[in-house]
Amino acid sequence: MAEPQPASVQEGIDPEGPPAPTGGDARKAAAALSTLDQRGDDATAPTKNIDQDALSNAISRLELTSGKVTPGGEQQKEREAEARKEKERRAKIKVDAQDVGLLVEELDLTKIKATELLKAHEGDAMKALRAFVTANV
Numbered sequence: 001m002a003e004p005q006p007a008s009v010q011e012g013i014d015p016e017g018p019p020a021p022t023g024g025d026a027r028k029a030a031a032a033l034s035t036l037d038q039r040g041d042d043a044t045a046p047t048k049n050i051d052q053d054a055l056s057n058a059i060s061r062l063e064l065t066s067g068k069v070t071p072g073g074e075q076q077k078e079r080e081a082e083a084r085k086e087k088e089r090r091a092k093i094k095v096d097a098q099d100v101g102l103l104v105e106e107l108d109l110t111k112i113k114a115t116e117l118l119k120a121h122e123g124d125a126m127k128a129l130r131a132f133v134t135a136n137v
Contacts (some may be wrong), residue, residue: 029058090119099125107132 032055095118102125104113112126121127 025054025057028054029061033058086109090116093119093123095123096125097117099123099128103128 028051032051062129095115100114103109117128
């Protein structure tokens with residue numbers, strides 16, 4: 001059984017705190033983020049001058065570290081576009097019901113898997129059979 005924690009320790013909070021920012025841009029970003037944490041009534045709170053560039057840099061860094069944005073975002077978009085094109089191409093390929101039946105019978109596949117295999121190989125049953133056999137050797 002777990003021992004109770006002392007009252008001074010709060011779960012999920014780093015006792016050392018966040019690392020100190022280094023460099024001018026990092027300090028500006030930290031200052032911009034800290035101003036967002038301050039709360040006050042909207043009517044009584046004075047308007048704050050926030051460095052928009054520092055704030056946007058800080059947010060982009062947070063997105064990079066949290067995994068929301070990848071440094072190779074353009075490459076990811078290209079891969080997604082190619083995958084969409086391939087999916088559209090496969091959707092246009094017509095497969096023969098006899099070929100689907102052949103793959104279901106000989107390879108013990110479901111009709112859906114047999115259809116996908118045929119579409120991946122331009123509807124050619126021989127190419128699909130060869131690819132399935134060589135992939136499973």
